[in-house]
Amino acid sequence: MSRFLSGKLSKLEAYVPGEQPRDRRYIKLNTNESPYPPPQCVIDAVGMAEMEALRLYSDPECKILKEGIAEEYGVLPENVFISNGSDEILNFAFMAYGGRGAVFPDITYGFYSVFADLYGIDAETVPLREDFTVDTEAFCGRNSLVVIANPNAPTGIALTPEEVEKIIASNPDGVVIIDEAYVDFGAESVYKLYEKYDNLLTVRTYSKSRSMAGARLGFAFADRKIIEDLEKIKYSTNPYNINRLTQAAGAAALKDSGYFRKNCEKIAETREYTAECLKKLGFTLTPSAANFLFAKSGDIGGEELYVRLREKGILIRHFTSERIKDYNRITVGSRDEMDAFLRAVCEITGGKL
Numbered sequence: 001m002s003r004f005l006s007g008k009l010s011k012l013e014a015y016v017p018g019e020q021p022r023d024r025r026y027i028k029l030n031t032n033e034s035p036y037p038p039p040q041c042v043i044d045a046v047g048m049a050e051m052e053a054l055r056l057y058s059d060p061e062c063k064i065l066k067e068g069i070a071e072e073y074g075v076l077p078e079n080v081f082i083s084n085g086s087d088e089i090l091n092f093a094f095m096a097y098g099g100r101g102a103v104f105p106d107i108t109y110g111f112y113s114v115f116a117d118l119y120g121i122d123a124e125t126v127p128l129r130e131d132f133t134v135d136t137e138a139f140c141g142r143n144s145l146v147v148i149a150n151p152n153a154p155t156g157i158a159l160t161p162e163e164v165e166k167i168i169a170s171n172p173d174g175v176v177i178i179d180e181a182y183v184d185f186g187a188e189s190v191y192k193l194y195e196k197y198d199n200l201l202t203v204r205t206y207s208k209s210r211s212m213a214g215a216r217l218g219f220a221f222a223d224r225k226i227i228e229d230l231e232k233i234k235y236s237t238n239p240y241n242i243n244r245l246t247q248a249a250g251a252a253a254l255k256d257s258g259y260f261r262k263n264c265e266k267i268a269e270t271r272e273y274t275a276e277c278l279k280k281l282g283f284t285l286t287p288s289a290a291n292f293l294f295a296k297s298g299d300i301g302g303e304e305l306y307v308r309l310r311e312k313g314i315l316i317r318h319f320t321s322e323r324i325k326d327y328n329r330i331t332v333g334s335r336d337e338m339d340a341f342l343r344a345v346c347e348i349t350g351g352k353l
Protein backbone atom coordinates (compact mmCIF):
# COMPACT_ATOMS: atom_id res chain seq x y z
CA MET A 1 0.00 0.00 0.00
CA SER A 2 1.40 3.41 -0.89
CA ARG A 3 1.38 6.34 1.53
CA PHE A 4 -0.94 8.13 -0.90
CA LEU A 5 -3.97 5.89 -0.53
CA SER A 6 -6.80 7.78 1.05
CA GLY A 7 -7.42 6.84 4.67
CA LYS A 8 -10.86 5.36 4.20
CA LEU A 9 -9.51 2.85 1.66
CA SER A 10 -6.51 1.75 3.69
CA LYS A 11 -8.50 -0.76 5.74
CA LEU A 12 -10.62 -2.05 2.85
CA GLU A 13 -10.43 -5.80 2.38
CA ALA A 14 -10.89 -6.48 -1.33
CA TYR A 15 -13.02 -9.27 -2.74
CA VAL A 16 -11.00 -12.40 -3.50
CA PRO A 17 -12.15 -14.10 -6.72
CA GLY A 18 -11.93 -17.87 -7.08
CA GLU A 19 -8.46 -19.01 -8.09
CA GLN A 20 -7.59 -19.35 -11.80
CA PRO A 21 -4.26 -21.22 -11.66
CA ARG A 22 -2.31 -21.79 -14.89
CA ASP A 23 0.28 -24.33 -13.68
CA ARG A 24 -1.57 -27.35 -15.11
CA ARG A 25 -4.94 -28.37 -16.57
CA TYR A 26 -7.61 -28.46 -13.90
CA ILE A 27 -11.20 -29.57 -13.87
CA LYS A 28 -12.60 -26.21 -12.80
CA LEU A 29 -15.49 -26.57 -10.40
CA ASN A 30 -14.67 -23.46 -8.37
CA THR A 31 -16.17 -20.36 -10.00
CA ASN A 32 -19.62 -21.44 -11.22
CA GLU A 33 -18.83 -21.06 -14.90
CA SER A 34 -20.72 -23.11 -17.47
CA PRO A 35 -19.07 -26.29 -18.77
CA TYR A 36 -20.60 -25.57 -22.19
CA PRO A 37 -19.33 -23.04 -24.77
CA PRO A 38 -21.52 -20.16 -25.99
CA PRO A 39 -23.73 -21.05 -29.01
CA GLN A 40 -22.32 -20.89 -32.54
CA CYS A 41 -24.24 -17.65 -33.27
CA VAL A 42 -22.17 -15.88 -30.60
CA ILE A 43 -18.92 -17.14 -32.07
CA ASP A 44 -20.05 -15.99 -35.53
CA ALA A 45 -21.12 -12.56 -34.25
CA VAL A 46 -17.67 -11.74 -32.92
CA GLY A 47 -16.12 -11.99 -36.39
CA MET A 48 -13.50 -10.05 -38.35
CA ALA A 49 -15.77 -7.07 -39.07
CA GLU A 50 -16.33 -6.54 -35.39
CA MET A 51 -12.60 -6.89 -34.71
CA GLU A 52 -11.81 -4.27 -37.34
CA ALA A 53 -14.38 -1.95 -35.78
CA LEU A 54 -12.46 -2.06 -32.50
CA ARG A 55 -10.82 1.24 -33.49
CA LEU A 56 -14.20 2.87 -32.82
CA TYR A 57 -15.77 3.33 -29.39
CA SER A 58 -18.59 1.01 -28.48
CA ASP A 59 -22.19 2.26 -28.34
CA PRO A 60 -22.57 3.84 -24.88
CA GLU A 61 -26.33 3.25 -25.02
CA CYS A 62 -25.91 -0.45 -25.92
CA LYS A 63 -28.99 0.12 -28.06
CA ILE A 64 -29.17 -3.15 -30.00
CA LEU A 65 -28.34 -5.27 -26.97
CA LYS A 66 -30.74 -3.40 -24.72
CA GLU A 67 -33.58 -3.73 -27.22
CA GLY A 68 -32.79 -7.42 -27.62
CA ILE A 69 -32.93 -8.04 -23.87
CA ALA A 70 -36.13 -5.99 -23.58
CA GLU A 71 -37.75 -8.08 -26.30
CA GLU A 72 -36.53 -11.40 -24.89
CA TYR A 73 -37.89 -10.62 -21.43
CA GLY A 74 -41.05 -8.76 -22.48
CA VAL A 75 -40.16 -5.36 -20.98
CA LEU A 76 -39.38 -1.89 -22.31
CA PRO A 77 -35.76 -0.83 -23.00
CA GLU A 78 -36.20 1.96 -20.43
CA ASN A 79 -36.56 -0.74 -17.76
CA VAL A 80 -33.25 -2.40 -18.63
CA PHE A 81 -29.74 -1.53 -17.45
CA ILE A 82 -26.66 -3.14 -18.97
CA SER A 83 -23.36 -3.46 -17.19
CA ASN A 84 -19.85 -4.83 -17.28
CA GLY A 85 -20.71 -8.03 -15.39
CA SER A 86 -23.46 -7.95 -12.80
CA ASP A 87 -20.83 -6.97 -10.23
CA GLU A 88 -20.90 -3.52 -11.80
CA ILE A 89 -24.64 -3.12 -11.20
CA LEU A 90 -24.15 -4.20 -7.59
CA ASN A 91 -21.32 -1.68 -7.29
CA PHE A 92 -23.48 1.14 -8.67
CA ALA A 93 -26.47 0.17 -6.53
CA PHE A 94 -24.46 0.14 -3.29
CA MET A 95 -23.00 3.52 -4.30
CA ALA A 96 -26.45 4.92 -5.06
CA TYR A 97 -28.72 3.44 -2.42
CA GLY A 98 -26.61 2.61 0.65
CA GLY A 99 -27.21 5.97 2.35
CA ARG A 100 -29.58 4.52 4.92
CA GLY A 101 -27.52 1.40 5.53
CA ALA A 102 -27.68 -2.04 3.99
CA VAL A 103 -28.77 -5.46 5.14
CA PHE A 104 -27.98 -8.91 3.74
CA PRO A 105 -27.53 -12.47 5.05
CA ASP A 106 -24.37 -13.43 6.96
CA ILE A 107 -23.68 -16.16 4.43
CA THR A 108 -24.09 -14.87 0.90
CA TYR A 109 -22.14 -13.50 -2.04
CA GLY A 110 -18.93 -12.08 -0.55
CA PHE A 111 -18.92 -8.94 -2.69
CA TYR A 112 -21.86 -7.34 -0.86
CA SER A 113 -19.86 -6.65 2.27
CA VAL A 114 -16.91 -5.38 0.20
CA PHE A 115 -19.13 -2.84 -1.59
CA ALA A 116 -20.63 -1.80 1.75
CA ASP A 117 -17.12 -1.22 3.15
CA LEU A 118 -15.98 0.54 -0.01
CA TYR A 119 -18.75 3.13 0.33
CA GLY A 120 -18.65 3.37 4.12
CA ILE A 121 -22.16 1.93 4.37
CA ASP A 122 -23.45 0.81 7.73
CA ALA A 123 -24.14 -2.85 6.92
CA GLU A 124 -26.02 -5.35 9.04
CA THR A 125 -25.78 -9.07 8.37
CA VAL A 126 -28.70 -11.30 9.34
CA PRO A 127 -27.73 -14.89 10.20
CA LEU A 128 -29.17 -17.59 8.00
CA ARG A 129 -31.27 -20.06 9.96
CA GLU A 130 -29.65 -23.27 11.23
CA ASP A 131 -30.63 -25.05 7.98
CA PHE A 132 -29.06 -22.22 5.92
CA THR A 133 -32.40 -20.82 4.74
CA VAL A 134 -32.96 -17.05 4.65
CA ASP A 135 -34.98 -15.70 7.57
CA THR A 136 -37.34 -13.65 5.38
CA GLU A 137 -39.12 -11.97 8.31
CA ALA A 138 -35.84 -10.43 9.40
CA PHE A 139 -35.61 -8.58 6.08
CA CYS A 140 -39.09 -7.05 6.28
CA GLY A 141 -39.69 -3.43 7.31
CA ARG A 142 -36.02 -2.43 7.00
CA ASN A 143 -36.40 0.42 4.50
CA SER A 144 -32.67 0.47 3.91
CA LEU A 145 -30.82 -1.25 1.04
CA VAL A 146 -31.86 -4.90 1.23
CA VAL A 147 -29.77 -7.36 -0.77
CA ILE A 148 -30.82 -10.95 -1.36
CA ALA A 149 -29.26 -13.44 -3.76
CA ASN A 150 -31.95 -15.80 -5.02
CA PRO A 151 -30.91 -18.60 -5.17
CA ASN A 152 -28.46 -17.69 -2.45
CA ALA A 153 -24.75 -18.35 -2.86
CA PRO A 154 -22.99 -20.47 -1.73
CA THR A 155 -25.96 -22.46 -0.36
CA GLY A 156 -27.97 -22.64 -3.60
CA ILE A 157 -31.19 -22.43 -1.60
CA ALA A 158 -33.99 -20.46 -3.32
CA LEU A 159 -36.83 -18.44 -1.85
CA THR A 160 -40.29 -18.66 -3.42
CA PRO A 161 -41.53 -15.63 -5.40
CA GLU A 162 -44.09 -15.06 -2.62
CA GLU A 163 -41.36 -14.84 0.01
CA VAL A 164 -39.35 -12.45 -2.16
CA GLU A 165 -42.39 -10.28 -2.85
CA LYS A 166 -43.08 -9.99 0.86
CA ILE A 167 -39.59 -8.56 1.38
CA ILE A 168 -40.01 -6.10 -1.51
CA ALA A 169 -43.50 -5.01 -0.41
CA SER A 170 -42.46 -4.45 3.20
CA ASN A 171 -39.54 -2.14 2.31
CA PRO A 172 -41.26 0.58 0.25
CA ASP A 173 -38.69 3.22 1.25
CA GLY A 174 -35.58 1.20 0.54
CA VAL A 175 -34.27 -0.37 -2.65
CA VAL A 176 -34.44 -4.17 -2.63
CA ILE A 177 -31.82 -5.86 -4.82
CA ILE A 178 -32.70 -9.38 -5.85
CA ASP A 179 -29.53 -10.87 -7.29
CA GLU A 180 -30.70 -13.57 -9.69
CA ALA A 181 -27.28 -14.64 -10.98
CA TYR A 182 -28.32 -18.30 -10.67
CA VAL A 183 -32.07 -18.10 -11.20
CA ASP A 184 -32.07 -19.91 -14.56
CA PHE A 185 -31.00 -23.20 -12.97
CA GLY A 186 -34.17 -23.81 -11.02
CA ALA A 187 -35.63 -20.83 -9.15
CA GLU A 188 -38.40 -18.42 -10.12
CA SER A 189 -37.61 -14.88 -11.14
CA VAL A 190 -39.44 -11.84 -9.77
CA TYR A 191 -38.09 -9.36 -12.33
CA LYS A 192 -41.53 -8.39 -13.65
CA LEU A 193 -42.53 -7.12 -10.21
CA TYR A 194 -40.86 -3.78 -10.95
CA GLU A 195 -44.19 -2.91 -12.60
CA LYS A 196 -45.75 -3.11 -9.13
CA TYR A 197 -42.84 -2.01 -6.90
CA ASP A 198 -40.66 0.98 -7.77
CA ASN A 199 -38.05 -0.15 -5.19
CA LEU A 200 -37.16 -3.47 -6.87
CA LEU A 201 -33.88 -3.95 -8.73
CA THR A 202 -33.46 -7.44 -10.20
CA VAL A 203 -29.91 -8.26 -11.26
CA ARG A 204 -29.01 -10.87 -13.88
CA THR A 205 -25.87 -12.03 -15.65
CA TYR A 206 -24.63 -13.70 -18.82
CA SER A 207 -21.83 -15.30 -16.79
CA LYS A 208 -23.53 -18.49 -15.65
CA SER A 209 -26.50 -19.83 -17.60
CA ARG A 210 -25.47 -18.10 -20.84
CA SER A 211 -21.87 -19.41 -20.78
CA MET A 212 -20.29 -15.98 -21.14
CA ALA A 213 -18.42 -15.23 -17.91
CA GLY A 214 -15.41 -13.95 -19.85
CA ALA A 215 -17.48 -11.44 -21.81
CA ARG A 216 -18.39 -9.56 -18.59
CA LEU A 217 -22.01 -8.80 -19.22
CA GLY A 218 -24.74 -8.19 -16.68
CA PHE A 219 -28.19 -6.66 -16.90
CA ALA A 220 -30.95 -5.55 -14.58
CA PHE A 221 -34.64 -4.78 -14.59
CA ALA A 222 -36.25 -1.98 -12.58
CA ASP A 223 -38.58 0.97 -12.65
CA ARG A 224 -37.46 3.62 -15.16
CA LYS A 225 -36.33 5.99 -12.40
CA ILE A 226 -33.95 3.43 -10.89
CA ILE A 227 -32.54 2.73 -14.35
CA GLU A 228 -32.00 6.49 -14.76
CA ASP A 229 -30.02 6.58 -11.49
CA LEU A 230 -27.80 3.72 -12.64
CA GLU A 231 -27.29 5.36 -16.05
CA LYS A 232 -26.27 8.57 -14.30
CA ILE A 233 -23.58 6.70 -12.38
CA LYS A 234 -22.44 4.88 -15.49
CA TYR A 235 -22.09 8.14 -17.43
CA SER A 236 -20.19 9.59 -14.47
CA THR A 237 -17.70 6.72 -14.34
CA ASN A 238 -17.34 4.83 -17.64
CA PRO A 239 -19.83 5.57 -20.45
CA TYR A 240 -18.33 2.89 -22.72
CA ASN A 241 -18.60 0.20 -20.08
CA ILE A 242 -19.52 -2.57 -22.52
CA ASN A 243 -16.97 -3.18 -25.26
CA ARG A 244 -17.96 -3.78 -28.89
CA LEU A 245 -17.23 -7.53 -28.89
CA THR A 246 -19.31 -8.12 -25.79
CA GLN A 247 -22.24 -6.08 -27.13
CA ALA A 248 -22.20 -8.11 -30.35
CA ALA A 249 -21.87 -11.41 -28.48
CA GLY A 250 -24.60 -10.53 -25.99
CA ALA A 251 -27.09 -9.54 -28.69
CA ALA A 252 -26.33 -12.68 -30.72
CA ALA A 253 -26.79 -14.96 -27.70
CA LEU A 254 -30.43 -13.87 -27.47
CA LYS A 255 -31.08 -15.44 -30.88
CA ASP A 256 -30.51 -18.93 -29.51
CA SER A 257 -32.18 -19.00 -26.15
CA GLY A 258 -33.23 -22.60 -26.78
CA TYR A 259 -29.57 -23.63 -26.57
CA PHE A 260 -29.07 -21.94 -23.23
CA ARG A 261 -32.28 -23.37 -21.76
CA LYS A 262 -31.24 -26.88 -22.81
CA ASN A 263 -27.86 -26.37 -21.13
CA CYS A 264 -29.58 -25.21 -17.94
CA GLU A 265 -31.69 -28.39 -17.96
CA LYS A 266 -28.59 -30.54 -18.49
CA ILE A 267 -26.81 -28.77 -15.63
CA ALA A 268 -29.83 -29.22 -13.33
CA GLU A 269 -29.91 -32.96 -14.19
CA THR A 270 -26.19 -33.32 -13.55
CA ARG A 271 -26.62 -31.42 -10.28
CA GLU A 272 -29.26 -33.87 -9.05
CA TYR A 273 -27.17 -36.87 -10.15
CA THR A 274 -24.08 -35.55 -8.37
CA ALA A 275 -26.06 -34.67 -5.23
CA GLU A 276 -27.45 -38.22 -5.03
CA CYS A 277 -23.96 -39.71 -5.39
CA LEU A 278 -22.55 -37.39 -2.73
CA LYS A 279 -25.38 -38.33 -0.34
CA LYS A 280 -24.51 -42.00 -0.88
CA LEU A 281 -20.93 -41.10 0.04
CA GLY A 282 -22.09 -39.64 3.36
CA PHE A 283 -22.14 -35.96 2.45
CA THR A 284 -24.65 -33.45 3.84
CA LEU A 285 -26.02 -31.09 1.19
CA THR A 286 -28.33 -28.10 1.01
CA PRO A 287 -31.13 -28.32 -1.59
CA SER A 288 -29.51 -26.35 -4.41
CA ALA A 289 -31.47 -24.68 -7.20
CA ALA A 290 -28.26 -23.27 -8.69
CA ASN A 291 -25.37 -24.56 -10.84
CA PHE A 292 -23.38 -25.56 -7.78
CA LEU A 293 -23.67 -27.80 -4.74
CA PHE A 294 -22.88 -26.88 -1.17
CA ALA A 295 -21.69 -30.00 0.56
CA LYS A 296 -20.01 -31.26 3.72
CA SER A 297 -18.27 -34.62 3.93
CA GLY A 298 -18.98 -36.91 6.87
CA ASP A 299 -15.36 -38.15 6.72
CA ILE A 300 -13.06 -35.25 6.00
CA GLY A 301 -12.88 -31.49 6.70
CA GLY A 302 -13.74 -28.91 4.02
CA GLU A 303 -10.21 -27.58 3.69
CA GLU A 304 -8.63 -31.02 3.48
CA LEU A 305 -11.05 -32.12 0.78
CA TYR A 306 -10.32 -28.96 -1.19
CA VAL A 307 -6.53 -29.44 -0.87
CA ARG A 308 -6.59 -33.13 -1.80
CA LEU A 309 -8.84 -32.58 -4.79
CA ARG A 310 -6.57 -29.77 -5.94
CA GLU A 311 -3.60 -32.17 -5.85
CA LYS A 312 -5.61 -34.39 -8.19
CA GLY A 313 -6.26 -31.50 -10.58
CA ILE A 314 -9.81 -30.67 -9.47
CA LEU A 315 -10.66 -27.22 -8.15
CA ILE A 316 -13.60 -26.59 -5.83
CA ARG A 317 -14.29 -23.59 -3.59
CA HIS A 318 -13.49 -23.68 0.09
CA PHE A 319 -14.59 -20.97 2.54
CA THR A 320 -12.77 -20.08 5.72
CA SER A 321 -15.58 -18.49 7.72
CA GLU A 322 -16.34 -20.46 10.89
CA ARG A 323 -19.92 -21.42 10.13
CA ILE A 324 -19.23 -22.97 6.74
CA LYS A 325 -15.61 -24.07 6.96
CA ASP A 326 -16.50 -27.75 6.62
CA TYR A 327 -18.57 -27.12 3.51
CA ASN A 328 -17.33 -26.74 -0.02
CA ARG A 329 -19.02 -25.20 -3.02
CA ILE A 330 -18.78 -27.43 -6.06
CA THR A 331 -19.74 -26.05 -9.45
CA VAL A 332 -21.79 -28.45 -11.56
CA GLY A 333 -19.71 -29.21 -14.64
CA SER A 334 -20.35 -31.68 -17.45
CA ARG A 335 -21.35 -35.24 -16.56
CA ASP A 336 -17.79 -36.43 -17.35
CA GLU A 337 -16.28 -33.77 -15.11
CA MET A 338 -18.61 -34.71 -12.26
CA ASP A 339 -17.79 -38.41 -12.67
CA ALA A 340 -14.08 -37.55 -12.46
CA PHE A 341 -14.81 -35.45 -9.36
CA LEU A 342 -16.80 -38.29 -7.73
CA ARG A 343 -14.05 -40.83 -8.51
CA ALA A 344 -11.51 -38.53 -6.88
CA VAL A 345 -13.76 -38.07 -3.82
CA CYS A 346 -14.03 -41.88 -3.49
CA GLU A 347 -10.24 -42.22 -3.69
CA ILE A 348 -9.76 -39.58 -1.01
CA THR A 349 -12.48 -40.69 1.43
CA GLY A 350 -12.35 -44.45 0.72
CA GLY A 351 -16.05 -44.27 -0.23
CA LYS A 352 -17.69 -46.53 -2.86
CA LEU A 353 -20.47 -45.79 -5.33
Ligand code: PMP
Nearest residue numbers: 085086087109149153181205207
Ligand atom coordinates in the same frame (compact mmCIF):
# COMPACT_ATOMS: atom_id res chain seq x y z
N1 PMP B 1 -23.96 -12.40 -7.89
C1 PMP B 1 -23.63 -13.60 -7.41
C2 PMP B 1 -24.50 -14.21 -6.38
C3 PMP B 1 -22.49 -14.25 -7.88
O1 PMP B 1 -22.14 -15.44 -7.38
C4 PMP B 1 -21.71 -13.64 -8.88
C5 PMP B 1 -20.49 -14.36 -9.45
N2 PMP B 1 -19.37 -14.36 -8.72
C6 PMP B 1 -22.08 -12.38 -9.33
C7 PMP B 1 -23.23 -11.79 -8.83
C8 PMP B 1 -21.26 -11.61 -10.31
O2 PMP B 1 -21.23 -12.19 -11.55
P1 PMP B 1 -20.76 -11.41 -12.86
O3 PMP B 1 -20.10 -10.10 -12.43
O4 PMP B 1 -19.84 -12.34 -13.54
O5 PMP B 1 -22.02 -11.14 -13.62
